Amino acid sequence: MSSIRVVLFEDNFHLRESLYFLIGAEPDMECVGAFADCSGLEAQITAAKPDVILMDIEMPGMNGIEAVGQIKRVFPDIPVLMQTIFQDDEHIFNALCAGASGYLLKSADAHHYLQAIRDVRQGGAPMSGPVARRVLELFQKNVKPELRNDYELTQKEKEVLAELIEGKSFKMIADSLGISYETVRSHMKSIYAKLHVHSNTEAVIKALKERIV
Amino acid sequence: MSSIRVVLFEDNFHLRESLYFLIGAEPDMECVGAFADCSGLEAQITAAKPDVILMDIEMPGMNGIEAVGQIKRVFPDIPVLMQTIFQDDEHIFNALCAGASGYLLKSADAHHYLQAIRDVRQGGAPMSGPVARRVLELFQKNVKPELRNDYELTQKEKEVLAELIEGKSFKMIADSLGISYETVRSHMKSIYAKLHVHSNTEAVIKALKERIV
DNA sequence: GGTTCCATCACCCTTTTGTGGGATGCCTCT
């Protein structure tokens, strides 16, 4: 394959220059543009004809996420790699939903950047470890809700767990289910055993994450 | 981190042996089990106590996807890496929904296998290029971001809350954040105030449901 | 140079949970 043409958008001067030279030094890629903001975005891309775009999220003016959206509307086939320090759901969501083809955390070292560029060029979707994991989890949660296991909880145990997820204490659960405090505790014991957890909190986490109840 | 304990399930004798020696030769990992099928799955895992499981999909008897499902029910915290020649949506889908933490195509070379094992051990979700891209595409179709408010939690409070929804106790949080037990409690108090809740459990529920942290 | 957060830690006391034993009666299946 011929040299990979890369354009980068990054407002930090040092990082931009570093990436520029880093990419230029690779035999199989060249940096055909490096910009500090997204003014003139479309014209610059039209002129540079990049194979891959590296896009920072936090930038003055138009931010990287809006930029991806715009790029994808005009140049749907150019893959865009996000690079950012944010790894919260919202940024990941927005960036990926806007059409990004990869998501790198800035903690990634130089080698990873270059590898990611090659990867995305070849049809991959490079994502830093924690991001990939998060995407997977969201993926696993959102799709196929029918594939849930209920850990063989009995009806009553499910009721108790459901109340627990309402945020109630054992006493409140006893009240609202019309059973005694001790019975609630008893049910909790078997819930813990079946879910392999050792606390109220862990049970709630597991129940919510795996959509039991 | 201590040596990564790997167990592998692979019916092809040559590949199994190759992987066994390959893993064994790495200074930071050891292969504590290599099996040709999934009979006695649970007992073998209990005995080997692996940190990571490498699982082939196409196997006689129980296939790798069913196996993942079973493993995840009993050992939800052990990450399972799928390795297979299939890259159709159906296989990817089923494997990931069953709980796999990564998906490698067998075309990946030895280095990629080892790197993927390290990656998944550190919370990543290694996926071969085309698979990652496909997951991303499915993700982009399925998930929409929603608005969240963070209740103005401080950085530290978010960290504590994050640990909490890992299922940790106050003591464990104190340890892993390197602060004292009393400080954790102190942060918890302000978290409660800001979230308008009065217990550990309620805080976790709110955090998970509203995607804070 | 004071004010306001924030992160840190401490002490006291109460309440809630976790764990390990029980026990009883009611089903259902065999």
Add this chain to the structure above:
DNA sequence: AGAGGCATCCCACAAAAGGGTGATGGAACC
């Protein structure tokens, strides 16, 4: 009739969490 699972309750002790109050140092903001 017996076995097993389930729901129901009880007790006792230990561990964890909740609530109040207060103190210190640092950074940030006027």
